[in-house]
Amino acid sequence: MAEKPPLSDLELDDLFAAKRRTAPAPAPALMARVLADAAHVAAAQTAAPRATAAPEGLMQRILGAIGGWPGAAGLVTASVAGLAIGLATPEAIETLTSDYLGAANAFELDDFMPSYGGLFEEG
Amino acid sequence: MDLALDAFSSVSDELLLVAFGNGDMDAARALTMRLTPRALAQAARMLGGDRAEAEDVAQEAMLRLWKVAPEWRQGEAQVTTWLYRVVANLCTDRLRKARGVGIDAIPEPEDDRPGAEAGLQDAARARALDAALAGLPERQRQAVSLRHIEGLSNPEIAEIMDIGVEAVESLTARGKRALAAALADQRAELGYEDG
Numbered sequence: 210m211a212e213k214p215p216l217s218d219l220e221l222d223d224l225f226a227a228k229r230r231t232a233p234a235p236a237p238a239l240m241a242r243v244l245a246d247a248a249h250v251a252a253a254q255t256a257a258p259r260a261t262a263a264p265e266g267l268m269q270r271i272l273g274a275i276g277g278w279p280g281a282a283g284l285v286t287a288s289v290a291g292l293a294i295g296l297a298t299p300e301a302i303e304t305l306t307s308d309y310l311g312a313a314n315a316f317e318l319d320d321f322m323p324s325y326g327g328l329f330e331e332g
Numbered sequence: 333m334d335l336a337l338d339a340f341s342s343v344s345d346e347l348l349l350v351a352f353g354n355g356d357m358d359a360a361r362a363l364t365m366r367l368t369p370r371a372l373a374q375a376a377r378m379l380g381g382d383r384a385e386a387e388d389v390a391q392e393a394m395l396r397l398w399k400v401a402p403e404w405r406q407g408e409a410q411v412t413t414w415l416y417r418v419v420a421n422l423c424t425d426r427l428r429k430a431r432g433v434g435i436d437a438i439p440e441p442e443d444d445r446p447g448a449e450a451g452l453q454d455a456a457r458a459r460a461l462d463a464a465l466a467g468l469p470e471r472q473r474q475a476v477s478l479r480h481i482e483g484l485s486n487p488e489i490a491e492i493m494d495i496g497v498e499a500v501e502s503l504t505a506r507g508k509r510a511l512a513a514a515l516a517d518q519r520a521e522l523g524y525e526d527g
Contacts, residue, residue, distance in 0.1 A: 213519060215512035220524050224515070225480040227457035235372045239387050243368050243394045247352065247360035250398040255355060 345411035346404070353401035360398070368394055370412065370482065371419050377477045378423035380466050385426060393418045410488065417492045420474060427470065457522055464514040472507035479504045 216224075272281060340348060340362035348366075351359035371393045375386035396418050397411070465473050471493070478489045479500075486504075490497045515522065 213516040215509070215516045216519070216524065217512070218508075220522075221508060221512055221515075222480070224457050224461045224511075224522070227454040228461050228481050231451075231454045231458040232369070232373050235368050235390070236387070239372070239391065240364055240368055242391050243364045244361060246391065246395045247364065247398045248357065250395070250401075251352070251355050251357065251360070254353075254402055 346406055349397070349401050349404050349411055350406065352398070353404060363397070364394065367397070367412070367415055371415055374416055374419045374477065374482065375423055377462075377465065377481070378420065378470075378474060379426065389419060389422045389426065392422055409491075413484075413488050413491050416478065416482070416484070416488075417494075420492055424470075453523055460515060460518055460522055461511070464511050467514055468507055468510055472503050472510065475500055475503035476507035476511065480508075 272278065275281060275284060340359070343359075343362070345363065345366065348359040348363050352363065368390055372386055372390040375389035375393075376383065379385050379389070393415055397415055400414075465477065468476065474493060475489055478484045478492065479486070484492070486497050486500045489500045489504075493500065495503075519525070
């Protein structure tokens with residue numbers, strides 16, 4: 210028995226076209242389910258920022274402990290002032306410490322007054 | 333729904349997806365109309381005609397599309413290619429879990445135009461093609477379907493199937509030869525006269 214010749218490319222293309230033409234439309238119920246999913250996802254995405262607030266970071270916690278940004282500003286001012294005082298070494302402190310260590314027995318009142326005279330001397 | 337489809341007919345899939353990512357439900361409707369039939373058709377072919385399971389796959393693939401919308405990077409991939417790839421992966425997973433859907437399981441395609449002779453012949457040809465496709469190895473069936481029924485390009489198919497373009501060409505060529513041989517006996521029924 211002779212074998213029948215295979216279909217030609219044209220005939221196959223014809224079959225593919227028939228397949229495309231007869232592709233059944235999706236059931237309306239499926240389309241409705243897909244759209245409902247879209248609505249759920251959209252709703253979840255718009256609600257997400259409120260539902261999951263970002264966890265408090267380290268910086269936020271430190272700021273909270275010292276009273277927020279005004280507290281931080283005060284802390285920075287105090288730190289800078291402390292550094293300046295340390296660098297400047299006011300004379301009063303020098304007088305007191307050197308005399309104390311040198312076992313001086315008397316202090317004048319102005320020994321206790323802060324003085325930054327040294328800062329203005331030309332060096 | 334037709335109205336929404338018409339209004340968006342000149343807008344690309346990608347722009348619609350970005351619009352949906354920004355909460356536009358009209359864009360979601362247009363994408364649903366456009367892409368669900370294609371996802372369903374691909375799933376039905378890959379799963380051997382199991383309609384209920386194909387619907388599950390199409391719905392799941394579309395759900396993944398909705399979820400990826402806000403992070404969609406424009407210009408990186410085509411939406412359809414991405415979707416076909418997801419459908420292919422979902423079907424492959426399901427086929428691995430439940431091997432052995434036979435040709436007998438393929439349901440008769442629903443005829444949308446009963447009584448029309450051309451419609452009946454199309455239906456008969458589509459049914460014969462389905463049966464012949466089901467007899468092909470899975471990869472050949474997928475490549476032939478994407479190329480000749482969905483009309484995708486070889487590079488797109490290569491991306492979907494995660495193989496090279498040459499491998500796609502080889503799969504489609506072998507698949508078509510096998511189909512042509514398998515259907516040779518049905519020439520008369522299909523309405524083709526012997527050469």
